[in-house]
Amino acid sequence: MAQVVRDIRATAQHHSKRFESAIPLIASENLLSPYAKELLISDLHSRYAEGLPGERYYEGNEDVDHIENVCLDLARRLFRCSFADVRPISGTVANLAVLKGLAEPFELVGTSRLADGAHISSASFGAFGLRSVKPVYYAWDEERMTIDVPRTKEILRAVRPKLCLFGLSLFLFPMPIDELRPTLEEIGARGWYDGAHVLGLIGGGQFQDPLREGCQVLSSSTHKTLPGPQHGILLGEGLEPDGAKRLASGAFPGVTSNHHLHTMAALAVSLAEHLEFGREYARQTVANAKALAQALNERGFDVLAEPLGFTQSHTIAVRVTNEGGGEAVARALADAGIISNKNLLPGDASPKHPQGIRLGSPEVTRVGMKEREMGRIADLFDGLLHKGRSSDEIRTEAAQLKAGFTTLQYCFGAGEAAYRYYDLVGRDPS
Ligand SMILES: *Cc1c(COP(=O)(O)O)cnc(C)c1O
Numbered sequence: 001m002a003q004v005v006r007d008i009r010a011t012a013q014h015h016s017k018r019f020e021s022a023i024p025l026i027a028s029e030n031l032l033s034p035y036a037k038e039l040l041i042s043d044l045h046s047r048y049a050e051g052l053p054g055e056r057y058y059e060g061n062e063d064v065d066h067i068e069n070v071c072l073d074l075a076r077r078l079f080r081c082s083f084a085d086v087r088p089i090s091g092t093v094a095n096l097a098v099l100k101g102l103a104e105p106f107e108l109v110g111t112s113r114l115a116d117g118a119h120i121s122s123a124s125f126g127a128f129g130l131r132s133v134k135p136v137y138y139a140w141d142e143e144r145m146t147i148d149v150p151r152t153k154e155i156l157r158a159v160r161p162k163l164c165l166f167g168l169s170l171f172l173f174p175m176p177i178d179e180l181r182p183t184l185e186e187i188g189a190r191g192w193y194d195g196a197h198v199l200g201l202i203g204g205g206q207f208q209d210p211l212r213e214g215c216q217v218l219s220s221s222t223h224k225t226l227p228g229p230q231h232g233i234l235l236g237e238g239l240e241p242d243g244a245k246r247l248a249s250g251a252f253p254g255v256t257s258n259h260h261l262h263t264m265a266a267l268a269v270s271l272a273e274h275l276e277f278g279r280e281y282a283r284q285t286v287a288n289a290k291a292l293a294q295a296l297n298e299r300g301f302d303v304l305a306e307p308l309g310f311t312q313s314h315t316i317a318v319r320v321t322n323e324g325g326g327e328a329v330a331r332a333l334a335d336a337g338i339i340s341n342k343n344l345l346p347g348d349a350s351p352k353h354p355q356g357i358r359l360g361s362p363e364v365t366r367v368g369m370k371e372r373e374m375g376r377i378a379d380l381f382d383g384l385l386h387k388g389r390s391s392d393e394i395r396t397e398a399a400q401l402k403a404g405f406t407t408l409q410y411c412f413g414a415g416e417a418a419y420r421y422y423d424l425v426g427r428d429p430s
Contacts, residue, residue, distance in 0.1 A: 016420065016421040019339070019419050020402070020419035021398070021399040022338065022339050022398060023377055023380070023402060025338060025359045025360055025363075026339055026341060026363070027224070027314060027358050027359065027360025027361075027362065028169070028224045028360070029223075029224070029360075029362065029363055030200075030223055030224060030225070030227040030228075030362045031227060031363055031366050031367070031408060031419075032223075032227065032228065032266065033273055033408055033412060034408065034411075034412075034413040035269050035273075035411070036228065036229060036267075036269040036273070039262055039266040039269065040263065040266055041262070044064070044067075044264075044265050045261070045262040047064065047261055048258045049061045049068070049261055050252065050257055051252065052068075052248075052252075053065035053066075053068045053069050067265050067268060068086065068264060070268050071086050071264055071268035071271065072084045072085075072086060074268055074271035074272055075233060078203045079202070079211065080211070080212075081211050081218075081235050082237055082239075083237065083239055084235050085097075085234040085247065085248050086231070086232075086233055086234075086259070086264055087256050087264075088219070088232030088233065088234060088255065088256060088259075089256055089263070090221060090231065090232045091119075091194070091196040091219065091220055091221030091222075091232050092119075092121055092126075092127060092232075093232050093255050093256060094219035094221070094232035094234055094251075095119075095127045095194060095219050096127050096250075096254070096255040097219070097250035097254055097255050097256075098217055098219050098247065098250060099127055099130075099131040099133060100131065100250035100254035101243075101249060101250025101251075101254060102163055102190060102192070102217065103131060103162075105133065106132055106133070107133050107134070107161070107162060108133070108135075108161040108162070109128065109134070109161055109163045109164070109165060110135075110137075110165060111128070111135050111137065111165040112138055112166075112168060113140065114344065115344050115346055115348055115351070116168075117145075117168035117169060117171065117346075118167075118168055119169040119194065122135055136156075136159045137155075138152040139152045139155060142346040142347060144173065145173055145304060145305045145308070145346075146172075146173045146174075146176060147166075149179045149180060153180065156183050156184070157186070160188075162190065163189060163190050164184060164189045164190070164191055164192060165193075165194060166191065166192070166193050166215065167195060168194075169196070169197060170315065170317055170343060170344075171197045171198055172304070172305055172310070172311045172312065172313055172315055172316070173308065173311070174312060175208065175210075177191060177193070177208070177210060177214045177215060178213045180214070190217065190243075191210070191217070192215060192216075192219070193210035193211075193218045195210065195218050195219070195220040196221040197224050197313070197314070197315065198225055198313055199220045199221070199222065199224065199225060199233075200224065200281070200282055200285070200314075200362070201225050201282045201285065201313060201314060202218075203274050203278050203282070204274065204278035204279045204282025204283065205279055206282040206283055206286050207282075207312065207313060211235065211237040211238075212237075216237060216238045216239050216243070217234065217235070217239065218236070219232070219233070219234055219235075220232065220233050220235070221233075222267050222270065225282065225285060226270065226274060226278075227273075227411070228267050228270030228274075229263040230263060231260065233267070234247060234248075269412075272412075273411045276412075277411060280410065281409075281410035285362055285365040286314060286361075288364065288365050288371065288374050289316055289359075289360070289361040290311060291371035291375070292316060292361060292374040292377060292378060293309075293310035293311055293316040294310065295374050295375045295377070295378030296316075297310070299378050299379070299382040299386065300386060301323075301381065301385075302318060302319040302320070302321075302322070303316055303317070303318050304316070304318070304345070304356075314360050315360045315361075316358075316360075317343065317345060317357075317359075318356060318357050318359065319345060319356055320355065320356065323385045323386075324385075325342075325353060325355055326343060326353070326355055326356050327342045327353065329342070329357055330342040330357050332384060332391065333357075333385075336384050336394035337394065337398035337399060338377070338380060338394075338398055340358065340359050341357065342358075343357055343358035361374075364377075364405070366408060366409060366410065366418070367405040367406060367408065367409065367418050368405050368409045369405050373401065380394050380398055380401075
């Protein structure tokens with residue numbers, strides 16, 4: 001059995017080294033600061049704390065209560081809202097909590113199509129299906145890569161859903177919530193924002209502010225542009241007391257029992273860091289995404305939404321039909337040390353053969369890369385996909401570029417190694 005332990009450790013170490021020498025461009029991934037990370041192996045990991053601070057079911061939770069209260073206070077400060085709940089253990093679980101608390105089975109819920117960038121939460125085979133709610137799809141403007149407001153107003157007036165979800169996993173531009181707000185009010189619908197991808201940009205004041213624009217609820221992951229632990233969060237503003245109560249009970253006992261106290265403690269640290277460093281981090285993250293889009297466009301890549309400046313977020317979408325399609329391109333890039341993902345694009349004929357790749361700047365920004373490095377990354381894409389250079393060559397150059405950027409920035413303890421495998425015990429398990 002000791003062999004298993006050695007194998008798993010060695011593989012985790014190998015995994016860390018691989019990412020250390022790669023260019024990580026997954027839009028939904030980020031790196032945790034050292035002070036947040038160390039809490040993941042604290043004793044908090046071993047404990048249960050069902051309920052809310054001061055109303056627990058188990059003894060021994062006084063310190064957990066303090067940590068949760070601090071975490072809630074930081075969340076309400078960072079996102080300037082009156083309601084927060086940090087018990088959902090992931091973004092999907094946060095979405096389930098909203099559906100459990102604020103929707104009934106067979107109800108109609110507004111959302112976007114998967115091909116237009118929505119998350120699987122909105123799918124019949126995802127959270128929507130689990131709660132048996134029926135999606136009402138917004139009309140989509142492919143050129144502007146956002147909701148088509150006039151046509152969506154007509155749909156909403158005709159169908160009158162009581163809950164409308166705004167938020168995407170291919171999230172290039174802010175959602176036109178402000179413009180749809182009068183229609184939401186007219187039909188008596190609640191606005192719900194899924195900020196999983198853009199939470200760090202919202203917290204850093206560099207994207208839209210959904211709780212001020214017409215949404216009462218914001219559900220999210222806490223580990224994408226917000227560089228926190230893998231966890232979830234619910235935020236709310238302007239909820240009536242009964243709505244807040246139903247939302248909280250959607251989280252617990254609805255879709256969680258224990259809420260992973262070690263990650264909640266890490267979240268408190270990450271929220272405090274975002275209050276301090278989030279504005280500059282979010283600004284550079286968006287600047288880097290724009291720079292990467294521009295640089296790829298100049299090298300002949302079909303980056304979506306050119307007339308609109310490609311993106312206002314951390315994400316860009318590239319149509320790679322000419323380079324061999326999303327699947328082949330993402331695989332070739334990974335072989336050359338550039339980590340991305342294939343992605344459906346609007347108008348894709350087959351969901352099995354996406355014509356796009358999605359690229360994101362959160363992690364490369366986190367290790368200190370700026371606009372200049374985005375140009376160097378675009379050169380690697382060009383060399384591999386247009387100039388026929390070998391993946392071995394590109395992988396070597398990617399590692400050389402990355403070697404200058406292996407420490408964390410925008411956090412307490414900035415400058416510490418980002419990808420180090422923490423060999424905390426150092427014992428041989430024999
Ligand atoms: C990633 C994502 C989620 C799910 O978050 P997890 O923390 O992975 O469960 C939900 N909604 C959107 C829009 C996402 O992109």
